[in-house]
Amino acid sequence: MELKERDLDRELETDMDWHHGTKPLVPRPETLSFFYNYNYNSPYPGVEVKQAALMETGEGSVPALMDSRNKEKKKRLTNNQIELLERSFQEEIKLDPERKMKLSRELGLQPRQIAVWFQNRRTRWKTKQLEHLYDVLKHQYDVVSNEKQKLQEEVMKLKAMLSKEQGFGKQTFGCYTEISGEETVESTSEGLTLRGKSNIEHVADQGYCSFTVEDYNTTVSLPPHCHWPAVPY
DNA sequence: GTTCTAACCTATTCATTGT
DNA sequence: ACAATGAATAGGTTAGAAC
Numbered sequence: 001m002e003l004k005e006r007d008l009d010r011e012l013e014t015d016m017d018w019h020h021g022t023k024p025l026v027p028r029p030e031t032l033s034f035f036y037n038y039n040y041n042s043p044y045p046g047v048e049v050k051q052a053a054l055m056e057t058g059e060g061s062v063p064a065l066m067d068s069r070n071k072e073k074k075k076r077l078t079n080n081q082i083e084l085l086e087r088s089f090q091e092e093i094k095l096d097p098e099r100k101m102k103l104s105r106e107l108g109l110q111p112r113q114i115a116v117w118f119q120n121r122r123t124r125w126k127t128k129q130l131e132h133l134y135d136v137l138k139h140q141y142d143v144v145s146n147e148k149q150k151l152q153e154e155v156m157k158l159k160a161m162l163s164k165e166q167g168f169g170k171q172t173f174g175c176y177t178e179i180s181g182e183e184t185v186e187s188t189s190e191g192l193t194l195r196g197k198s199n200i201e202h203v204a205d206q207g208y209c210s211f212t213v214e215d216y217n218t219t220v221s222l223p224p225h226c227h228w229p230a231v232p233y
Numbered sequence: 234g235t236t237c238t239a240a241c242c243t244a245t246t247c248a249t250t251g252t
Numbered sequence: 253a254c255a256a257t258g259a260a261t262a263g264g265t266t267a268g269a270a271c
Binding site: 120124 | 257258259260261
């Protein structure tokens with residue numbers, strides 16, 4: 001419990017980034033007390049007016065107040081807020097303190113809410129990425145699986161031909177196909193080239209990986225030609 | 234090397250919304 | 253009523269700075 005409170009306190013500090021990298025060992029100045037109440041009753045300056053205005057128009061979103069005695073219900077963000085957050089997310093998936101404060105002012109939300117929204121958004125984005133990746137891999141699997149099927153049928157045919165010819169007691173020259181090893185089967189099926197470039201790379205080249213958001217491939221590794229999708233929601 | 238902090242993550246909770 | 257969605261919380265990890 002004590003840990004929780006300390007943690008929360010820490011979050012307040014980090015989200016406001018009030019010390020800009022220096023250790024927050026100095027007491028919090030009284031005049032900035034509003035800074036540390038992202039979820040409690042003290043409103044964010046400048047935001048207060050905006051919130052009031054928004055509430056009047058019926059599209060307001062007051063910061064959630066999670067104090068046990070004065071617990072406010074969760075409010076969904078408005079379409080306008082989501083739109084701007086979305087745009088910002090498309091520009092840059094990570095949130096630097098400056099941008100957080102800017103969005104906070106523009107949207108009339110607590111910096112903490114901005115940070116939370118970005119975090120949740122990244123999570124949703126990542127989930128979509130994984131779904132997309134699953135689709136890509138499944139498609140690749142289906143392609144390879146079909147080719148395997150064709151090859152097996154071809155092998156069967158060739159074996160049948162071979163045994164038929166052997167049945168005539170003849171030795172065939174000039175039309176030899178090595179089928180005991182997987183590596184040299186030359187398929188007659190259309191467009192099949194399993195040598196050189198891997199099938200995965202082919203699939204990627206053919207546009208199955210249509211990601212455009214870059215620089216966020218640190219958590220999930222992808223085939224070299226795959227980029228993450230354009231921020232699905 | 235240890236400690237501290239900021240920032241991030243995943244898992245979870247819980248209110249809201251749509252059916 | 254129930255499931256889906258999303259805002260918020262809890263707790264853990266990590267990188268970097270300070271000592």
